Amino acid sequence: MDIFSFDFFRRSLLAALLAGPTCALLGVITTSRGQAFFSDSLAHSTIAGYGFGLLLQLLCSRFWEASFSNLFISSFMFFYCLGISLVFLFFLNKTKLEPDTLLSLIFTGSVSWGILILTKMVHYPLLESLLFGDINASSWTDIGMLGIVSLVSFFFLFKNMPGLLLVMIDENLAVSEGVQVKKLNYQTVILIGGVIALSLKLLGALLVSAMIVIPAATAKLLAWNFRSLLSLSLAYGCVGAVGGVVLSYYIDAMTGPTIGGFEMALLLLSFSIKNLFVKK
Template identity: 25%
Template sequence: MLEFAFMRKALILGFLLSIMIPIIGIVMVNRKTSMIGDALSHTALAGVGMGLILGFDPLLGSAIICVIAAFLIELIRKKFPQYGDMATAVIMSTGLGIAAILSDFAPGGNSFESYLFGSISSVTTMDIINTSIVFVLVLALSISRYSSLLAIAIDPNTARLSGVKVKSLDFVFTFLAAITIALSVKVIGALMVTSLIVLPVATSLIVAKSYKATFFITITLGVIYMMLGLILSYQFDIKPGGAIVVNAIVGMLLFASYKKLKKKSQNNKTQQSV
């Protein structure tokens, strides 16, 4: 497997994304904005279509569209807080509608389809370089602003009162989240990115007892799901996005079963001691 250059590139890119996406996902899930990630990943397809038609890197197109869509959603959510969910749905529908039209004009149907469910054979050296740059920025933000991100994830108003520069931090986070999702489309697929945003966090919340534990468990699970998914994709010639998502679902079920058995065991011990 590792003797093939495309597989080495896919594993490197996958490893970087498997850390970046859960870091973004932790904040999104705690802020109850994980559906924004879903909207951005679907909207990214419009940028992919633009890139394929106009002859530039589709990931550049998806990044531009994702950033625009992300800030439009945030703008509408702040102007009309009561319609936050509707704003997300409107932007996603607009992006999907444009993508559907552009897909008819995009050269090579297989090329466009690879961005729907991911592809391990299309990763380039430039993709790794671009993702590495964003990886450093995401990691730097998560480490240097760990407590501030925790504060805005729990309660933005309390964070503002405690001195956190919520607006500037929101701006940086939204920008990096949009770029991260756009970069993920090639390997994971636009239809599957949200699963890696949500499922590792959901799984870690089953067993974690603190935000710090959730943080590290989520990243660990993200790496496991991604690496195993890419290996299975190569071994069985299946879409990487689907393999990654199935791993995540199986992992969540195993953790949930473990938690249930542990709770049952503790209850039995309590009854025996009584």
């Protein structure tokens, strides 16, 4: 039977085609600035966002008898993720705490609050879906929103790539060249938050950072300059996401972990290829 005859598979494949390259391109920015843990912490913060969204929905329906569509939780998590991103930058600028300390606080606090709320309100299968994702459940609305964010991400990153490159090299150098570093940092963090919030259905909170970090790390093994790093990251992001979706169908496995495992296999293969050429 032709796998492309299934509507859910076509949606899954399109979602992977959109999210894979977008996350990989953002991964170049985060890994080059030593902020790989940021995407992981932000992804885990959505566990608390999901819990608070359900709690708000329950309170509104109980006291005001208000009804909400399925889009409410997705929208709430999206804006919650953006809010957490801005809170991180605010405390980073206003306190003397180190970035890794703030990220650890976000990570542990969000997971603790989220699990505490969710275990009291939902069944474990729903919690499992949030943690590991379910790309096969993506609707055309989800894909449309992901497509819009992907277009915005590509436009923003390529338009601001010279400034981002200077910031990655040295922030003081970027300031001396007239780059508005603080504004660019806020815009980049908001963009990462939006992409993570909309990519949760692919890998879930536990593995979504794999789509951001692994392709960029794999590309760094073989890249010879920054332009090749961008190109290889896009290629690895696309191949890893699409290949994971197809492989999960044939081996009858969960799609999220399969994508993460397939991208790790690509990384190990690239590492072997690099060592082979180095020896020669």
